[in-house]
Amino acid sequence: MSILNAEIDEKGTAKRVRMFLEKDLKTCLEIVNRRPEDLKSPVFDTQPKSTVSGNATEQRIVEFLHAEEILKEFHEALTNSSDETKKLITLRYIDGVTDTHIQERMQITATPYRHHKRKALNEIANRLYFKKSIDDLHVYLKSE
Template sequence: MSGLDNQMDSLFPQIDKDKTVENCKHFLGSVFPRMLRISGLTSANYDAMIADLKSPTMDGMPKSPTTLNNADTTIVRRAYAQQIVKRTVEAIGRCNNVGKELLSMRYLDNYTDTMCYMSIGYSRSHYFDHIKPGALLQFADAYLLDDLHIYKSDSNQTQSGL
């Protein structure tokens, strides 16, 4: 193995493709919809920011000190959820044309897998064996907020990029 190969392996360890695909399915199928709800955004208007959060109110009664009050916590959670939504949409946009179309239909427009492969024009088996896994791997590469890859280790164990 050359020095360049060693550098590449240390910077970009081998990915467990099957587990990375499953991790992306979980993220896009469970985490993303929850973050979409928390963010106050919808898939149709993910750019719009909702600013309907209340400011903290004072009632004059002493309270135990906290680092964040409820309004602050809500603001932080909503802002982080909005970042997840924004970065997810950006990552989908960085995929190739087929991946972008598939992931947009499946996870932004809530199409079923059947609707996706029929709309795109692939057979069921080709869709599930090649097209969807390839799109999910592209998404894992393009998503910049967290590392969605699951890596192979030298002892054939896997480790999460998160």
């Protein structure tokens, strides 16, 4: 489905992006033996660092390269995001700062913070939409 002529469920999309950031991205970082802080680095080397041996060598290399590609595409999407999105996503999902502490830094209450966070998560979904290694993270409203 195209995001250009479909109604997006912003809450559902935000939840799906949150799950991607908390689970899938973390798994990719583990596969390529990186830390979340490496996503903030301006240089992102996609070359494998070690050799793999055994019968499943090809599969491991493919998984490694796919994980690297996902990280690269996420890094690119984050880099090109608005300043507010970049800051919020970096603080929450890369630096691991709690929502409460981010609210305090932004000097806002919980309700406006949830709005900013949902907006940031939806922007990430939009920026990842055309990336080949990452499935569409949007949740679409059912048309009647």
